[in-house]
Amino acid sequence: MTSAAKGGLGAMMEAGEAARYTKYWESYAPKKVKPGTLRLDWLRQSGRTGRMESSRVIYDNYGRQIYRVDFSEHMRPLNHSIPHLHQYQYGPMSSFGKESVFNFFWKMKRIKNVENITSIYSTWKPSDIAFVKSLEWSIQNVVMVFYCQLRESVDGWPNTSEDFFEVSIIFENISSFKLDFSSAGLQLISGFDILDISDNGLEKINFQIEDYENDSINFCCEEVEINEVSNPVKISIG
Known part of the structure; x- marks a missing residue:
């Protein structure tokens, strides 16, 4: 059962009804509405983070969604600003718009030296690991070396027939450290992310590091620093 159904009314419902309740609260604003509706203010609960997220949605004269302004970075500060804009453009006879996302970053990112990566790979994000x-491992810090590949640049990510680039990252003042690797050798991470949780007000805990697909990595830390970026290489899996 997902987060929307775990508490409140969802906890008092039958499974099927709770699932419908959860789906409703986790859904984004409708892509198409009755013509004449030009704006909706929408509130949803993220199934991934459990947080409430608000949006303002603009529709055209045909009832098609053309803009959605999200007032959340979905705990992915490298990928989204607050606010950020989703734009949908429609071709002739098209009911599914082409999506573009626009961010408005006006302050320095919290990850130290992230420009060591983004100056070379401008679209890099943690999920490219x-x-x-x-x-x-040291007393308070962990240095991890990763192979990265931009998801948008290859078919069938990760594509081992294409190049990877190596990134060394320092995680400072770690806590609640968990690793769950099933074998020796290179460890595949399907959903790596670095979440900004500094608003939680916990002392010396600003980031949560996780593998949101398989939960093979999960820990918190005070600082994240990009240490070194190496040239692209071919890697061998085996």
């Missing part, structure tokens, strides 16, 4: 190559 594909494999863990190595891990070095």
